[in-house]
Amino acid sequence: MADKIDQATQTMIQNLKEKTGKSLDEWVKIAKAAKLEKHGEIVKFLKTDHELGHGYANLVAHTLKGQSEEGKAAADDPVAAQYSGEKAGLKPIYDELVKAVGKFGGDVEISPKKTYVSLRRNKQFALIQPTTKTRVDVGINLKGVAPSGKLEASGSFNSMVSHRVRVETAKEVDKELIGWLKQAYEQA
Numbered sequence: 001m002a003d004k005i006d007q008a009t010q011t012m013i014q015n016l017k018e019k020t021g022k023s024l025d026e027w028v029k030i031a032k033a034a035k036l037e038k039h040g041e042i043v044k045f046l047k048t049d050h051e052l053g054h055g056y057a058n059l060v061a062h063t064l065k066g067q068s069e070e071g072k073a074a075a076d077d078p079v080a081a082q083y084s085g086e087k088a089g090l091k092p093i094y095d096e097l098v099k100a101v102g103k104f105g106g107d108v109e110i111s112p113k114k115t116y117v118s119l120r121r122n123k124q125f126a127l128i129q130p131t132t133k134t135r136v137d138v139g140i141n142l143k144g145v146a147p148s149g150k151l152e153a154s155g156s157f158n159s160m161v162s163h164r165v166r167v168e169t170a171k172e173v174d175k176e177l178i179g180w181l182k183q184a185y186e187q188a
Contacts, residue, residue, distance in 0.1 A: 009059070009077075009079070009110075011098065011102045011108075011110060012055065012056065012059050012109070012110050013059070015106050015107075015108070015109075016056050016059065018106050019056070019106060019107070020052065020056070024059070024060065024063060027046070027052075027056075027060040028060055028063050028064050030046075030050070031045065031046060031060050031061065031064050032064055039061050039062070039065055042057070042060070042061035042064060042065075043057040043058055043061045044057075046060055046061070053109050053120070054109070054111055054120070055109030055110060055111035055118070055120060056109065058111060058112070062077075077112075078112040078113060078114055078117075079094070079112050079117060081114075082094075082112075082115065082116070082117075082129075082130050083130060086133040087130045087133055089133075090130045090133075090134075090135075090136050092170040093136045093167050093168075093169065093170050093172075093173060094117070094128055094130070094136065095170070096170045096173040097128050097136075097138065097167075097173055097181075098110060098117075098128075100173060100178045100181065101119055101126070101181055101185070104181075104182060104185045105121075105185075107121055108120070108121060108185070109121070115129060116128060116129035116139075116158075117129075119181075119185075120188070121185055121188035122188050123188050124141065124160060124161075124188070125140070125141050125181070125184040125185050125187065125188035126138060126139060126140045126141065126161065126181055126184050126185075127139040127158065127160065127161060129158070131157075134168055135166050135167065135168050136166075136167045136168075137157055137158075137164050137165070137166055137167070138164065138165045138167055138177065138181070139154060139157060139158045139160065139161030139163070139164050140161055140162065140163045140164070140165065140180050140181060140184045141160075141161050141162050141163075141184050141187070141188070142162055142163050142180060142183060142184050142187070143162070143187055145162075145163070145180075145183070147163060150165050150166070150176075150177075151163050151165055151180060152164050152165070152166070163180070165177055165180070
């Protein structure tokens with residue numbers, strides 16, 4: 001495995017053993033034994049045959065593909081790709097959000113996508129997206145909460161969430177934002 005694992009991935013790896021009874025290395029061996037080539041096939045196999053959640057299946061597939069295809073680290077680490085170049089300065093915001101959400105419970109799944117990271121429980125309750133070079137948008141699914149102040153209606157930002165909070169510094173990951181995330185987590 002890569003020497004440098006971001007905090008979100010490390011949290012997922014720790015939760016994987018706790019939630020499933022198997023370590024990442026054990027899941028990689030299971031996936032490898034299936035002799036599937038494509039990332040999507042591996043994810044589908046783990047979800048269907050072993051009832052892993054999407055985030056965990058994706059983590060296992062990325063790890064397996066990373067071991068068998070050295071040199072494709074950027075493709076195997078969408079979070080690193082999201083926070084590279086002119087968006088690199090936004091990574092502390094992401095780290096603070098993941099740290100806070102990780103304290104909600106062992107059932108939080110952090111599922112990186114190409115342009116954002118999905119935060120899931122039984123379903124997606126929030127997402128983290130570095131939208132511009134100076135801002136991370138936190139999309140939140142909140143039922144029955146009217147937009148107010150920095151908690152905006154999501155508008156055209158992302159149809160998978162009801163609200164959005166624009167964050168420009170790690171200090172803005174405050175009690176209020178964490179409270180909204182916790183409420184969304186509890187509703188999921």
